[in-house]
Amino acid sequence: MSELQRLRAKSPRAGFPQGEALTEHLSETLIGAQRLHDRVGSIHALPARFWLWVKIAALLHDTGKVLEGFQAMLTAARGPGWGQRHEVYSLGFVADLLAKWPPEEQSWVALGVVTHHRPLIGPAGWAILPTYMEPDAQAFAARFGRVDPVASAQLRAWLARVLTAAHLVEDIPDPGVAFGEAGYRLLEQIRDQWDYDEPDLNDCLTAVLLQGAVTFADHVSSAHGQLLTSQPINSAFALRLITGMESSGKPLRQHQFDASAVSKHLLLRTPTGSGKTEAALLWAVAQVDLMRREVGGQPRVFYLLPYLASINAMADRLTAALGDGDVVGIVHSKAASYHLNRSLCAGDDLTEADAAQQAVSRTAATRLFRELVRVGTPYQLLRGALAGAACSSILIDSVNSVFILDELHAYEPRRLGMILAMIEFWTRIGGRIAIVSATLPQPLVSLLRSAVGHADLTLVETRDQPWPRRHRLVLRDAHLTSPPSLTEIEKRLRRGQSVLVVANNVAAAREIHTRLAPIARQLYGEDGALLLHSRFKTKDRATIENNIRARYGTGRPPQPGLLVATQVVEVSLDVSFDALHTSGAPLEALTQRFGRINRTAHLPPADVVVHTPEYGRRRSSADEWADGVYEREPTELTMAILAANNQAVLDEQTLGQWLDELYLSDWGRRWSQTVVHHRTQFSEGFLDFTMPFDDARNQLADSFDQLFDGVEAILEEDIGPYTDALNSADSPRAGRLLGNQYLIPLPHYGRYLGSYNKELHVIVVQGNYDPAHGLEHIHRDHRSSYQLGEII
Structure with a gap:
């Protein structure tokens, strides 16, 4: 066995009883970089030689593992670790093999190599630069201990052959450079640029995407994952979709045709049930085709929704439409649970433990960016803004991608500001954006136009069908928990209606359920009264939601009964009830609640009864809140709009006009200013990537997660x-x-x-x-x- 064959990159594990050979790992990482290039295509915002730097860095990233200290650490069952960073010693191979390159280009390759595990800047002992502060090259080289000269020479010769054969480097110098000393000089060059100087903002973007690309290739190689290479949302899919619509008596509507003809960004505003998902997918097909011609590659398609249940439903829908569940990735915090439930419900002959292992494996594959179609939340992609070795791969994977943002409502201002900042960033790196909704207030439309560019955003609206009039507004001064309110709900139950009651907090929901459940169960059986809120064990909530869907699911035969819920029902279930009683809340929350009533318009306009909430302070706040949950001002403004339209028959277009009225108020103008503030703050704090390799970015991960979960x-x-x-x-x-x-x-x-x-x-x-x-x-x-x- 040659010394080169003896070298290992990974210790023994399943599938590699002898450990993984170093040359095999480096080869696989280079292949991973090439596959990433084939997937992403050219990046107009970056230097032309970006992908060349990525591929060379991918090949050289772990060459420092040639050191005997590292090799001994792999074979040692116990004892202290080696204590050095192999990627730092790898810089010597970069400096040697690229000795005839300009120093600036050597630095770019070196940056990809040295940042694929640890930050450059941060505490000594963790970050690279403060850990390696030797006064001269000799002291630096001495830190790493002995390197077998034969193994080192054989590795260098192998690398030279690969670089030449892959046409990555044309002119490789003869051997003769001391790797440790050469690496020291290159590390000091990096220190000068990224620690002492203030880098150019364009260089910062290049740097973080370079780090993401090398890390991406390394992770794919280490996991031996197989990236899918063909985008299934293509012209053949569009033909199947249109043919299927026609065969089911739903020929292509004008707004769907118009969406498919948009050449860049889309704002689609159509009523629920008008085929907006199909319109968005036809738009995506057009963008995939255009982007392939412009930049090459296989654009990823991200279908983004704000809520877990709607994500799961869309994943099921896309799986059915594409005819292959293996090509759709699920990107949210409960993705493994989704795969587990689907596996167990499929009736496969699997134990729970085996099904769980399969679900974990599938989720891990999606984390390694396997699929070209992914359904998830905007927040999972927002994590890319943290950059660092842990998150920068999210950024490179989103370059030249297609994004459909469905149900993009006027979120809490800080979150919405962050999403708008990310939309602007995605357009900067070649992305195409579609925003799809039935109701979007005009100030939000203006904010979206500002994010993507006014001239590049095309508005498509429904013109060939009326908006369904599904609801009749009824106002009540009595609080939802008051005796008159409970009496009115009881009368509806006795008339054989299915009634949804939505309280603003858990305490009120429990109180209402306790009072009315005995009556509903006496009338309609045990499942005639159900309670849903967010404080159930996962298994119990799943059981309750299954019972709700079985009784009140859209498209099922109507059954009378009672569901008492908090606002979790706004976002978690595709259900339809005969009537609604709800506590007053801001208009967008009420719009979501209204959407659970007479969902298919099979009834005459159904009652949506809004009860005046109670306003008071929380223990920890001087402000007043509706039922302890919603801000008082937007809730009161909403109630005033409703009061001026009591007994009105509603459609979503009317609700959109009311949203405009709400968001054009003084409160709405302050809301817009707050959104812009947070958008600017997030852009400047995260998305210009100044100090991209500072460990402080990693420290933000916990606070970032707390914002969303x-x-x-x-x-x-x-x-x-x-x-x-x-x-x-x-x-x-x-x-x-x-x-x-x-x-x-x-x-x-x-x-x-x-x-x-x-x-x-x-x-x-x-x-x-x-x-x-x-x-x-x-x-x-x-x-x-x-x-x-x-x-x-």
């Missing part, structure tokens, strides 16, 4: 079953997936209501819980307890 906890009584679930599968990830059924979502401050179990890596709370009613109390200690109320 709460925390999850288990009950103390479930520690045993949770532990058994963790140990029931062959891998820790599969076990944790099975354990997820015991998790209860909580807001961020929920982490302070329990204790963190270090062995199980989960928050544990003491509380009162019932499978039909959810979490009722959290006991913080023996002297006090916390009751859910404001928490939604």
Whole structure:
């Protein structure tokens, strides 16, 4: 065996009992870089030789593993680690093999090599530059210990052959450079540019995408993943889609044809049920074709929705439309649970443990960017703005991509500002954007035009059909929980209606359910009264949602009964009821609630009854809130608009006009200014990528996650079953997936209501819980307890 064959990149593991050979890993990483280039295509915003730098960096990124200290660390069963960074020593191979290149180009390749694991700037012992502060090249080289000269020479010769054969480097110098000393000079060159100087903003973008590309190639190589190479949303798909629509009696409508003819960005405003998803997909087909001709590659198509359940439903819909579930990736925090549920529901002869392992593997493949069609939330892609080795691959994968943002409502200003900033960034790196909705307030349209460029955004609206008039507005001064309100709801139940009641907080929902459930169950059986809110165990919420869909799902035979819910029903279920009773809230929240009533317009306009909320302060706030949840001012403005239109018959176009009225008010103008502030703040703080290799960006990950997600906890009584679930599968990830059924979502401050179990890596709370009613109390200690109320 030659010394070169002896070198390993990875220690022994499944599939590689002898460990993975270094040359094999480097070859696979180069192949991964080439596949990424084939997928993304040319990037107009970057230097022309960008992909050349990526491929050479991919080949050379782990050459420092030739060192004996690293090789010994791979074979050592126990004992201290080596203590050095192999990617830093790899710089010597860059300096040697590219010695005839200009220093600037050597630095670009070196940057891709040295940043694929650790930040450049940060605390010593972690970040690269402060860890390697030797006064001279000799001291620097001495840190790495002995390198076998024969192995090093053989590796260098092999690299030279690959670089030449792949036409990456034409003129490679003869051997003769000391790798350690050459690497020192190149590292100091990087230090001068990225630590001491203030880099150009264009260079910052190039740098972070270079890091992302090399990291992408390395991860794909290490996981031995297979990237899909053919975009299924293509002209053949468009033909099948149109043919299928015609055969089902739904020929192409004018707005769908108009969307398919748009040459760049699209704003599509059409009523629910008018085929907006088909219009958006036909637009995507056109963009994929145009972008292939302009930049090459295989554009990724991202279908982005704000809510988990709508994501799962769209994934199912695209899977059916494409005829292959293997080509659709799911990108959200519960993706593994989605795959597990689909596997178990398919009736495959699998144990839960085997199904969980398959679900984990599929989710891991999507994390490695396997599929060219992905359904997810905007927030998962926003993580790319954190950059660093952990997130920069998200950025390179989004270059030259197609983005459909469905249900893009007027979010909380900070989140919306961040999404708008990201939309602007995606257009900068070659992306095409479609925004699809039935109702978009005009100020939001203006903000979107500003983000993508006024001249490049085409508005398409429905012109060949009336907007369905599905609802009749009714106002009540009595609070939703008051005796007159409960009496009115009871009368509807006794008349045989299906009634949706939406409270603004959990406490009110539980109170209403407790009062009315006995009546509904006496009339219509056990499932005649259901309660849904966000504080259920995962397994119990899944059971409740299945029961709701079975009884009230859109397209099913109508059945009478009662569902009491919080605003989780706005975003989680495709259901249709005969009537709504809801507490007053801002107009967009009410619009979502109205959408669950008479969804298919099979009835005359159905009653949507809005009850005046109570306003008061939270314990921790001087401001007043509607039922402890919504800001008072937009809620009061909404109620005033509704009061001026009491008894009106509604369609979504009318609701859109009311949204304009709300967002053109003084409050709305302040809202728009706040959105612009957060958009600017996010762009300047994250998306110009100044100091792209500072560890401070990594430190923002936790606070970023807190902005979009709460925390999850288990009950103390479930520690045993949770532990058994963790140990029931062959891998820790599969076990944790099975354990997820015991998790209860909580807001961020929920982490302070329990204790963190270090062995199980989960928050544990003491509380009162019932499978039909959810979490009722959290006991913080023996002297006090916390009751859910404001928490939604």
